[in-house]
Amino acid sequence: MRIVAEHLNYTYNPHSPFATQALKDVSLTIEEGEFFGIIGHTGSGKSTFVQHLNGLLRLPSARKRRKKKARGGKLPETVLRVGDFDLADKKTDLRLLRKKVGMVFQYPEYQLFAETVAEDVAFGLKNFEKGLTDEQVALAVKAALEIVGLDYEAVKDASPFDLSGGQKRRVAIAGVVVTRPEVLVLDEPAAGLDPLGKRELMELLHRLHEQWCKTVVIVSHDMDEIAENCTRAAVFSEGEIKYVLPPRELFSHTEELRALGLDVPLTAKLCLALKARGVDVACDYTTEGFVRGVLALRKGGKP
Numbered sequence: 001m002r003i004v005a006e007h008l009n010y011t012y013n014p015h016s017p018f019a020t021q022a023l024k025d026v027s028l029t030i031e032e033g034e035f036f037g038i039i040g041h042t043g044s045g046k047s048t049f050v051q052h053l054n055g056l057l058r059l060p061s062a063r064k065r066r067k068k069k070a071r072g073g074k075l076p077e078t079v080l081r082v083g084d085f086d087l088a089d090k091k092t093d094l095r096l097l098r099k100k101v102g103m104v105f106q107y108p109e110y111q112l113f114a115e116t117v118a119e120d121v122a123f124g125l126k127n128f129e130k131g132l133t134d135e136q137v138a139l140a141v142k143a144a145l146e147i148v149g150l151d152y153e154a155v156k157d158a159s160p161f162d163l164s165g166g167q168k169r170r171v172a173i174a175g176v177v178v179t180r181p182e183v184l185v186l187d188e189p190a191a192g193l194d195p196l197g198k199r200e201l202m203e204l205l206h207r208l209h210e211q212w213c214k215t216v217v218i219v220s221h222d223m224d225e226i227a228e229n230c231t232r233a234a235v236f237s238e239g240e241i242k243y244v245l246p247p248r249e250l251f252s253h254t255e256e257l258r259a260l261g262l263d264v265p266l267t268a269k270l271c272l273a274l275k276a277r278g279v280d281v282a283c284d285y286t287t288e289g290f291v292r293g294v295l296a297l298r299k300g301g302k303p
């Protein structure tokens with residue numbers, strides 16, 4: 001499912017002294033099959049944007065938009081489509097949309113609540129698909145726990161609260177992917193994990209991307225994570241999109257990113273430090289690409 005947003009605006013608490021315009025004329029297309037990154041400093045609108053993708057935040061109704069236009073506001077048509085779902089249409093079936101577009105919030109383990117892991121994972125599925133037999137539910141739960149790297153027999157009857165932090169997060173992700181969404185959106189999926197936990201989590205996301213969910217969208221503050229994993233990334237700043245580029249192009253804009261309060265990956269810093277010493281490494285900013293670039297120089301050839 002292709003994601004198309006055009007001229008998306010969003011204001012929290014409109015018509016009040018606390019009004020905050022969180023999205024300003026955001027246009028972005030994410031192709032089916034991408035592993036897409038969303039970056040930007042705190043408060044730049046990342047979460048607000050992704051919460052639109054499964055209809056959690058809604059567009060202003062067509063009637064309101066017409067009224068605003070009639071009052072003289074020059075508003076280009078807002079478009080928000082995920083596959084065939086038209087989110088500008090109030091009649092869109094949000095339940096079906098949410099089955100197809102899975103959303104994993106920041107620290108999703110805080111939302112675990114059931115007595116057992118299996119019940120927790122089953123909850124999402126039963127919510128979306130009525131009339132499944134116990135056996136069908138158990139099979140789906142087993143598959144979801146296995147794809148997130150947990151041993152079904154070992155954890156199914158455990159209390160989610162007795163698991164480690166990393167395991168809890170996996171259970172929470174299993175509870176979202178159990179409906180087999182085509183698009184999986186994760187807000188800061190690796191936040192708060194240690195380096196090994198982060199690496200394992202990214203491996204899990206790639207496994208899901210290869211086997212279950214055609215498109216993966218992650219919000220991240222970690223530029224190394226973006227450089228290593230994403231096909232493209234969008235940079236948000238003050239509710240606007242500044243760049244949409246593949247990491248190998250994006251992270252050559254070091255100065256511009258720093259001006260937006262963002263860092264660059266370690267590989268980009270190493271390339272810059274080498275460049276300052278007269279050594280130009282051709283690099284896509286993955287670790288592997290950096291190593292290839294350095295080796296190519298040693299051999300005196302082109303990378």
Ligand SMILES: Nc1ncnc2c1ncn2[C@@H]1O[C@H](COP(=O)(O)OP(=O)(O)OP(=O)(O)O)[C@@H](O)[C@H]1O
Nearest residue numbers: 012013020022040041042043044045046047048049
């Ligand atoms: N529920 C809310 N009510 C009012 N204002 C909000 C609400 N949620 C977010 N905002 C404001 O909207 C703007 C964008 O917030 P958003 O949460 O989308 O940013 P973010 O890029 O996800 O930030 P972070 O990196 O801190 O998660 C900010 O100015 C924020 O203060």
Ligand SMILES: [Mg+2]
Nearest residue numbers: 046047048187
């Ligand atoms: Mg956020």
